[in-house]
Amino acid sequence: MTILYNGTYPGLLSAIFESYRIKARPTRIVPEADWRGSLFEEPLVVATRSDWAERVRAGVVKKTSKKGERMLYRCLLSEQPDVEMLIYDFVRQSMKSKTNWADNYLDDTVLRLQQIDKKMGREIHRMHAFVRFQQTRDDIYYAVIEPDFDVLPLIIDHFEKRYPAQTWLIYDSRRHYGMFYDQQRTEAITFAEKDHLNLRQISASILEEGETDYQEAWQKYFTSTNIPERKNMKLHLQHVPRRYWKYLVEK
Amino acid sequence: MNQKTQEKLEILADAAKYDVSCSSSGSKRKNTRTGLGNSTGSGICHTYTEDGRCVSLLKILLTNFCIYDCAYCVSRSSNDIKRAAFTVDEVVDLTINFYRRNYIEGLFLSSGIFKNADYTMERLVRIAKKLRLEHQFNGYIHLKAIPGASEELLDEAGLYADRLSVNIEIPSEMSLKKVAPEKNYKDVLEPMGYLKTRIKGYKEERKQIKKAPLFAPAGQSTQLVVGATPENDLKVLQLADSLYQQQSLKRVYYSGYIPIPTDNRLPVLKAPPLVRENRLYQADWLLRFYGFKVDEIVSEAFPELDLEMDPKMAYALRHPALFPVDVNKADYEMILRIPGVGVKSAQKIIQARRFGQLRFEHLKKIGVVLKRARYFLVCADKDFLHLGWDPDTIRSQILHADPKNRKAAQLSLF
Numbered sequence: 013m014t015i016l017y018n019g020t021y022p023g024l025l026s027a028i029f030e031s032y033r034i035k036a037r038p039t040r041i042v043p044e045a046d047w048r049g050s051l052f053e054e055p056l057v058v059a060t061r062s063d064w065a066e067r068v069r070a071g072v073v074k075k076t077s078k079k080g081e082r083m084l085y086r087c088l089l090s091e092q093p094d095v096e097m098l099i100y101d102f103v104r105q106s107m108k109s110k111t112n113w114a115d116n117y118l119d120d121t122v123l124r125l126q127q128i129d130k131k132m133g134r135e136i137h138r139m140h141a142f143v144r145f146q147q148t149r150d151d152i153y154y155a156v157i158e159p160d161f162d163v164l165p166l167i168i169d170h171f172e173k174r175y176p177a178q179t180w181l182i183y184d185s186r187r188h189y190g191m192f193y194d195q196q197r198t199e200a201i202t203f204a205e206k207d208h209l210n211l212r213q214i215s216a217s218i219l220e221e222g223e224t225d226y227q228e229a230w231q232k233y234f235t236s237t238n239i240p241e242r243k244n245m246k247l248h249l250q251h252v253p254r255r256y257w258k259y260l261v262e263k
Numbered sequence: 264m265n266q267k268t269q270e271k272l273e274i275l276a277d278a279a280k281y282d283v284s285c286s287s288s289g290s291k292r293k294n295t296r297t298g299l300g301n302s303t304g305s306g307i308c309h310t311y312t313e314d315g316r317c318v319s320l321l322k323i324l325l326t327n328f329c330i331y332d333c334a335y336c337v338s339r340s341s342n343d344i345k346r347a348a349f350t351v352d353e354v355v356d357l358t359i360n361f362y363r364r365n366y367i368e369g370l371f372l373s374s375g376i377f378k379n380a381d382y383t384m385e386r387l388v389r390i391a392k393k394l395r396l397e398h399q400f401n402g403y404i405h406l407k408a409i410p411g412a413s414e415e416l417l418d419e420a421g422l423y424a425d426r427l428s429v430n431i432e433i434p435s436e437m438s439l440k441k442v443a444p445e446k447n448y449k450d451v452l453e454p455m456g457y458l459k460t461r462i463k464g465y466k467e468e469r470k471q472i473k474k475a476p477l478f479a480p481a482g483q484s485t486q487l488v489v490g491a492t493p494e495n496d497l498k499v500l501q502l503a504d505s506l507y508q509q510q511s512l513k514r515v516y517y518s519g520y521i522p523i524p525t526d527n528r529l530p531v532l533k534a535p536p537l538v539r540e541n542r543l544y545q546a547d548w549l550l551r552f553y554g555f556k557v558d559e560i561v562s563e564a565f566p567e568l569d570l571e572m573d574p575k576m577a578y579a580l581r582h583p584a585l586f587p588v589d590v591n592k593a594d595y596e597m598i599l600r601i602p603g604v605g606v607k608s609a610q611k612i613i614q615a616r617r618f619g620q621l622r623f624e625h626l627k628k629i630g631v632v633l634k635r636a637r638y639f640l641v642c643a644d645k646d647f648l649h650l651g652w653d654p655d656t657i658r659s660q661i662l663h664a665d666p667k668n669r670k671a672a673q674l675s676l677f
């Protein structure tokens with residue numbers, strides 16, 4: 013049986029809850045938006061219910077740990093095909109297991125989820141590192157990113173804690189949405205198509221006067237702090253793969 | 264920001280770059296509602312230099328004017344270079360604005376000695392104080408503790424900085440005397456010892472009173488230059504170990520000596536000893552995270568680290584009686600000693616064992632580097648006894664299996 017859900021984490025947890033409730037094992041769980049239809053089956057569409065989602069979530073926390081539950085959320089945002097079934101399988105096994113199923117590195121599902129989670133962790137860490145804000149005339153600190161996975165919701169917390177007294181916007185130009193923080197709260201925003209932002213294409217006219225000076229100073233710093241006698245481009249590229257260069261003012 | 268500031272930045276970043284530490288880890292400093300920045304414990308490298316080093320902090324000297332003439336230092340008074348000095352406000356402004364743009368985790372501020380120790384230290388402290396109090400800056404601050412500065416100034420420094428460091432630089436006092444006649448170990452160890460007691464004192468206090476102030480919460484570090492003077496690895500690691508044990512240092516950094524044009528008190532090297540430096544870091548990790556003792560890594564009989572292979576592998580080959588290790592039975596400490604098994608893999612092995620017997624494929628998926636590890640372990644479905652357990656054979660197999668090693672071996676022929 014194929015289950016369709018709305019693509020969100022609570023949606024997926026609701027779908028899992030429903031499969032338990034009606035005692036039916038899904039063969040696939042697919043976001044509604046990705047469903048292409050089928051001649052041979054009528055999928056089950058499960059609506060998102062926050063009380064259901066919460067019960068599954070709390071159950072996973074209890075059976076594994078907060079970290080185990082968090083892993084599922086992070087993995088869902090990896091946009092890997094079929095990650096839903098891995099999550100479903102993990103929840104099912106966790107409920108049966110007496111010990112924390114997330115520690116079971118003998119199990120293929122656990123191993124695959126861990127691998128995905130590790131990739132997510134790396135991408136999150138890179139975004140913490142490589143986001144570069146530019147200050148605009150209206151005092152918004154402004155950054156465009158193009159992460160490999162949908163990590164924007166996972167990095168907000170870090171920037172809220174770090175820059176609580178600064179208005180900022182981080183925009184994912186691949187997925188066309190951003191997170192705007194106004195020194196009170198963060199909200200997801202989207203721009204009309206014509207206003208889609210691109211990396212490094214913020215026009216100089218909207219930038220604060222001193223902005224380019226600081227960018228230049230940072231470039232100079234980057235060059236001066238290098239030790240040519242130690243040059244090791246292989247190591248350099250390992251740490252800063254080329255696809256991230258587009259973020260970096262200093263590159 | 265004017266052109267002048269940018270020029271100063273170029274000069275004073277260039278002069279500071281030989282201090283290899285750039286870590287922003289080990290401190291937990293919460294932000295406030297209206298403040299700027301925080302430290303979460305694990306540092307972030309915001310970029311990497313072309314030599315592959317992490318750039319986490321704005322690392323600069325306040326000035327490269329210096330009254331001393333240490334042979335190993337670019338800023339030494341006899342060296343004919345451009346000199347510059349930042350104002351307090353310039354440093355504050357650069358730090359705040361770089362931080363706001365997410366370029367850095369904070370500031371690493373060192374300085375040449377102008378006038379005297381107190382005069383210099385006072386300015387370093389003033390910058391940190393201004394950042395903390397006027398700008399509510401809660402990012403990372405690493406200050407150099409200037410040997411000879413008053414205890415009052417060191418006390419103040421600790422209240423604003425996350426980490427303090429005094430560099431030992433030369434790994435023996437005899438050599439130090441030769442290259443920096445005005446310096447001695449006592450002057451370096453004194454502030455280190457003083458700060459150690461202060462850090463400990465404040466830590467105790469915080470256990471009692473939660474609101475007690477932080478005092479250099481990321482502790483102290485130091486740097487040792489290797490290759491400029493004749494000390495062997497045994498000597499260097501013994502010194503590092505005593506610094507960890509007796510001075511409670513958080514980190515010792517090793518800096519392969521980069522030949523700085525011509526001071527005749529120092530040898531002429533063609534290239535910095537980067538492989539040796541790397542091996543020292545590996546050995547340092549074994550001391551700090553793998554439960555190794557110095558004499559297990561280097562000894563009078565083997566006073567130098569093996570440049571061809573990492574120290575853990577070298578240890579395993581010197582101790583054939585301890586291997587192979589059965590990953591399904593051995594305790595954590597022993598699993599950690601298998602070459603190719605890191606801390607994370609070792610922990611996973613211990614956790615996974617509760618669910619059943621580990622087989623070869625599991626080890627692979629857990630992340631064990633089997634190319635190296637297989638000689639040294641036994642798992643449920645495989646041992647590698649047929650590969651033979653002759654240290655020399657393993658050694659040559661490992662060296663030849665890895666093209667990186669092959670190159671290193673070739674180089675060392677010349």
Ligand code: SF4
Nearest residue numbers: 329331333336339375
């Ligand atoms: S005192 Fe410090 S800055 Fe001055 S020459 Fe010696 S090492 Fe360099």
